[in-house]
Amino acid sequence: MGEEKVTIVDATGSFCPGPLMELIAELRDTEIGAVVELLSSDKGSAQDVPVWVRKVGHEMLGSEEKDGVWHIRVRKLK
Amino acid sequence: MKILIIGGGMGGTILANNLARRLHAELQDGKARITMLSASERHMYQPGLLYVALGRMMPDELYRDQRSLLEPQIDFHVDPVEEFALDRHQVRAKSGKTYPYDALVIATGSRIFPQGVPGLEEAAEFFYTEESALRMYKRLREFEGGRVVIAVGVPHKCPMAPLEITFMLHDYFKDRGILDKTQIHYTYPIGRTHSLENVAKWATPEFDRLGISYETLFNMKEIDVRGKVVHSEEGTDAPYDLLIAIPAHKGMEVIEKNGLGKSGWIPTHRHRLNMEGRDNVFVLGDTTNLPISKAGSTAHFEADALAENLAAMVKIGAPVRDYDGKVFCFIEAGKDRATYAMFNYQNPPNPKPPTKAVHWFKTAYNKLYWASARGLL
Structure with a gap:
């Protein structure tokens, strides 16, 4: 079985429109079931993104920081 | 070097004029050539639409003839591109004509x-x-x-x-x-x-x-x-x-149809502004997939950096500058007060309280824009 395809959205250095907006835009154009990994240098995203993901009803797969960049994985469920 | 610019909006126009000035001698002696293809003979100042919606500008204030904005050495055609043949270094336009290039700049913008x-x-x-x-x-x-x-x-x-x-x-x-x-x-x-x-x-x-x-x-x-x-x-x-x-918004349909980028946004290097995987294709303004504002000022500052680099490539064979993510946006805070936000990839903005002076500067910029498009500001 092959590894799951993950779309990377590199929003490091994004103040406007910002990481969550980049994630929302990507998920709008993505198939249901697809996984998106958001890269953000904004520490606020680590809190904002899970709040939105849960409110809308997608799935949070994980969030970890590597060298000042948060890698936030989300699966589109609807 | 044949430089082909697709799109006659803010980014394409500022780039073409800036390049024409930097490459005046090379254009004269045939070492460089700048061609622009646009979908329209008219250039619209899009930020003015906000004021039209409130009855504060008339639609005819938003337009100029595109040719009148361009330096005379720029070869301008109203001939929208239908096919990007990037491996063959050429595009085919609606007229059926094929336009070859050494460097291609895609600045086709976005649509609601x-x-x-x-x-x-x-x-x-x-x-x-x-x-x-x-x-x-x-x-x-x-x-x-x-x-x-x-x-x-x-x-x-x-x-x-x-x-x-x-x-x-x-x-x-x-x-x-x-x-x-x-x-x-x-x-x-x-x-x-x-x-x-x-x-x-x-x-x-x-x-x-x-x-x-x-x-x-x-x-x-x-x-x-x-x-x-x-x-x-x-x-x-x-x-x-x-x-x-x-x-x-989405990018233009022609970008999606040619498979250049999902939803019409082309994957673009954030500093060099080349299309990912292509050294001689560059992207400006709304057309990029960069995580920064889709705004005229973004296209403007990207065009400044790219013009410097393309001119340097003609003159010394190498680019000289990175785009730093600079954006400057006015913010109207009512009918007679405004502030602004300026930021780049490294530094967030810190807008000041709105003032009448900034509003009047924005009002002046609505007219000064035409000088900006000509590459004079």
């Missing part, structure tokens, strides 16, 4: 896509085309009070537009004497009132002061046109009497 939200096109007023801005103005003139909802799609051109239209509508209704019969309700996709934290810190108390209600984490899912309700992805509802929308 209200069709992505069922009911939105039918129910909402918006101001991203001349026709829709005029329709909105006429609708506002007839409006006699009620609940006005501002709803915002993602991604959208001009990140300041949701705030600007909200504050300007407040003053418009106040001037018409119907503010006491009107409730303005602002909605926004993320968890604060603007994507820029410092802008949100300024805007939220302004909303409170002006009696504008707001709801965050609100992404349009569908519109119940008959019931006049916006349903959100988050499961909440916003009933309205007048719906003002900032529709989501």
